[in-house]
Amino acid sequence: MPTKIEKDTATGRMTTGHEWDGIKELNTPLPKWWLYVFYACIAFSAVWVVLYPGIPLGTTYFKGVLGYSTRVEHAENLAAVEAGRADILAKIRTTDVADILKDPETATYAVAGGRVAFAENCAACHAAGGAGQAGYPALGDDDWLWGGDIHAIRQTLLHGIRSATDADTRTSQMPAFGEILDRNQIQTVATYVLSLSGAADPAPAVKTEGAQIFADNCASCHGETGHGGRDFGAPNLADQVWLYGGSLEQITAQVAQPRHGVMPNWGGRLDDATINMLAVYVHSLGGGE
Ligand code: HEC
Numbered sequence: 001m002p003t004k005i006e007k008d009t010a011t012g013r014m015t016t017g018h019e020w021d022g023i024k025e026l027n028t029p030l031p032k033w034w035l036y037v038f039y040a041c042i043a044f045s046a047v048w049v050v051l052y053p054g055i056p057l058g059t060t061y062f063k064g065v066l067g068y069s070t071r072v073e074h075a076e077n078l079a080a081v082e083a084g085r086a087d088i089l090a091k092i093r094t095t096d097v098a099d100i101l102k103d104p105e106t107a108t109y110a111v112a113g114g115r116v117a118f119a120e121n122c123a124a125c126h127a128a129g130g131a132g133q134a135g136y137p138a139l140g141d142d143d144w145l146w147g148g149d150i151h152a153i154r155q156t157l158l159h160g161i162r163s164a165t166d167a168d169t170r171t172s173q174m175p176a177f178g179e180i181l182d183r184n185q186i187q188t189v190a191t192y193v194l195s196l197s198g199a200a201d202p203a204p205a206v207k208t209e210g211a212q213i214f215a216d217n218c219a220s221c222h223g224e225t226g227h228g229g230r231d232f233g234a235p236n237l238a239d240q241v242w243l244y245g246g247s248l249e250q251i252t253a254q255v256a257q258p259r260h261g262v263m264p265n266w267g268g269r270l271d272d273a274t275i276n277m278l279a280v281y282v283h284s285l286g287g288g289e
């Protein structure tokens, strides 16, 4: 029930003139600063709604005087990123891989792109990060079959190894010695091979005979000391790194019936920029020469 506006004796404040059961309401206005901020917000929103989209009109909407749209802005950002990407990809495609390595910015981009392409195309055989597995060489060590300088790596990628679909593929055939040597000779030369890395210590007679068989049949590809021959992709037999396993059984099996591992050619399947990025990536794994 309205009563008269009066001064409250306890607080010295004015009342609003409202009273309920003897309780009177004090008039406590909002602080001035708060009110001005509030009015400013109202003014701001009025301007905003004119400039920017905000009012629905049936199935469409009022676009605002500025015609702003997050979609347009997003598309513009995307176009800028794509243009930057196209530039660097064109550079990677047309630059010699050795020169890419010398340009840190491009090389970093190439390693990142190569990592993605590797996971998609290569990890199935060479395992994640090029760690390798039985029959598929590790690519992060400095034990190379065909060569670890950047151009050799690129060549391997482009044309593959023993690929049936590329005339320029890397190729060599270790003969099936099961048809050339008898069982004892194979056993002897395999034992000799193991002795090269210190994994076996055969009797001197066996060693001499094995060395002779090796010199006659194997050294032409694997080298006189068994350290491998990159012209033939022949593995180093004097280290502890084995493509097909380092037990006596595994070695006799390879000598009797070689695997002739196949690596697909990627030229024609992957574009040149991707091949270059992969070469740089593989080179960066740790064994690059
Ligand atoms: C189908 C399985 C397979 C796939 C997929 C594959 N590789 Fe290979 N790769 C091999 C085999 C097997 C060898 C070894 C062949 C040999 O005996 O010389 C090899 C050898 C290589 C070598 C030579 C290593 C050396 O020591 O000289 C490189 C480099 C290489 N691969 C890179 C790649 C890259 C990069 C990709 C992906 C684009 C890839 N490989 C995909 C099977 C594969």
Ligand code: HEC
Pocket: 172, 173, 174, 175, 177, 189, 190, 193, 213, 214, 217, 218, 219, 220, 221, 222, 232, 233, 234, 235, 237, 241, 242, 243, 244, 245, 251, 254, 255, 258, 259, 260, 261, 262
């Ligand atoms: C024409 C060249 C050539 C000749 C000759 C040759 N090899 Fe090989 N050898 C290779 C190649 C290439 C590979 C690996 C490729 C493959 O089979 O996938 C290989 C692989 C091997 C491996 C497997 C190595 C590993 O890391 O697992 C052994 C062991 C081996 N050779 C032993 C011999 C012995 C012993 C002889 C002689 C009796 C011999 N090779 C003769 C080319 C040759």
